[in-house]
Amino acid sequence: MDNLDNKTLDFLSDAYANAYPETKPFWEAAEKDELLLKTCHDCNKPHWYPRMICPLCGSANTGWLNASGQGTLYAFSHIEKADPPYTLAYVQLDEGPIIMSNIIDAEVSQLKIGVPVTVTFQRMKEGRKMPVFRLSE
Ligand SMILES: [Zn+2]
Numbered sequence: 001m002d003n004l005d006n007k008t009l010d011f012l013s014d015a016y017a018n019a020y021p022e023t024k025p026f027w028e029a030a031e032k033d034e035l036l037l038k039t040c041h042d043c044n045k046p047h048w049y050p051r052m053i054c055p056l057c058g059s060a061n062t063g064w065l066n067a068s069g070q071g072t073l074y075a076f077s078h079i080e081k082a083d084p085p086y087t088l089a090y091v092q093l094d095e096g097p098i099i100m101s102n103i104i105d106a107e108v109s110q111l112k113i114g115v116p117v118t119v120t121f122q123r124m125k126e127g128r129k130m131p132v133f134r135l136s137e
Contacts (some may be wrong), residue, residue: 014127023050030129033121039065046095069119070094080109102132
């Protein structure tokens with residue numbers, strides 16, 4: 001992954017990553033291959049996606065949590081007819097939230113609900129790095 005794009009693009013040039021200023025710490029962490037979750041200091045539950053108000057209790061008393069990057073496959077759909085084919089998935093993080101993502105570097109036959117997966121990051125052509133998952137070692 002040592003190509004020119006990785007040297008010239010980053011999340012600062014990505015309109016999606018910059019559309020919501022409150023998510024900036026998330027994209028900064030993603031640059032370091034770290035997954036951040038927003039967590040609520042009132043109901044003490046992490047949530048996805050990052051936002052200013054806790055969707056579980058309505059509190060604005062939220063902060064960032066370093067996620068383990070570990071989770072399990074909650075649901076998936078392999079899109080064989082796409083070019084290239086890809087696997088869309090819901091992953092339940094060990095911290096609790098379920099996030100929509102992609103599974104990479106796996107054969108469909110290896111995928112089963114509940115298998116452990118680990119986060120990794122892929123840079124989008126727009127510049128931001130997005131969390132995706134692969135089967136855990
Ligand atoms: Zn809350």
